[in-house]
Amino acid sequence: MRIVGGSLRGAALANLGAGDDAAHLRPTTDRVREAVFNLIAHGGYATPAPPVGARVLDLFAGSGALGFEALSRGAVHLTSVENGKTGARLIQQNMRALNVADRVTLLRQDATALGPCTAEPASLVFLDPPYGKGLGARALAAARQGGWLTDSALVVWEDSVESPPPPGFMLEDVRRYGSTIIQLLTASAP
Template sequence: MRVITGTARGRKLKALQGNETRPTADRVKEAVFSVIQFDVEGRRVLDLFAGSGQMGIEALSRGASSAVFVDMSPQAAAVIRENLSAAGFTRNSRLVTADGIGFLSSAKEQFDLIFLDPPYATKLINQALKLIEGFDILAKDGIIICESDVKSPEPEAPSPLRLHREYRYGRTKIRFYTKG
């Protein structure tokens, strides 16, 4: 796993050991950032269910102004902390060791880009989308990027969120949601 481009280009990132986390494949990450390439610079990012933090770190490397990383696993938090330090992004990032759904329920800020990559066999994407809309966490013109298994049903996005684009990469499905 590595940072693809930007100020931290080529930096290797650590991943959690074991099967609890499933890092986004480099080709999927590259495809996601190809779609949002003009929507990253200067943006505020939320990497929810962050795992290794690679999506938020890639956004920071490409010019995002700040990123919040949320994962409930202390092991994941330790890996994210190491990766942020290795990439040089400790100053413009915040790490929260908490349940992602709980974080959304108490969030007091808006984000321009939100990465949602919860464990595949859960309905956490549906819960997260409802909370993001209910608590007005997505900024105007913001984008939510959801990663799931191709067999997962399409999440139920509450209005005014709408599915903007959808892509399939092997066994991974990426959905982009916007407001209105």
């Protein structure tokens, strides 16, 4: 895997291979990441177009590839939430390899139990929960309740099935890339 666009384009990410099913790690392919960033940059969902200037929250971050891609494309800060040992190790390796540790916060905790936010809220959220476990809506509810999201945050939700938007979120778009479904949601003011 590599960074596919922006200032870090071409930089290699820590190798996970085909994934780690035991750790629920499925790396988002380069092709899907490129499609997602084209969609959010040109979809007219926010001004300026994300990720430029965004504070990013990456829930169930895994290797952190989506968040690091956002930093490469102009995000100002990344908070990666990953409670698995393998994922946290990969994120730390990627932080060092990309020389972005000063712009990344790694939280080793459950994304469905975030608690209160102690930093600026995120305007761009990546949500890639383990497939088939119903954790996505719970994580968004925890992020919203804890003050982790701006009022109009854009959420990129990756899953194997389409899920109804949880209360407080509006569905903007749905795209299918093979067996991966990407839903774009916006948070509405509480």
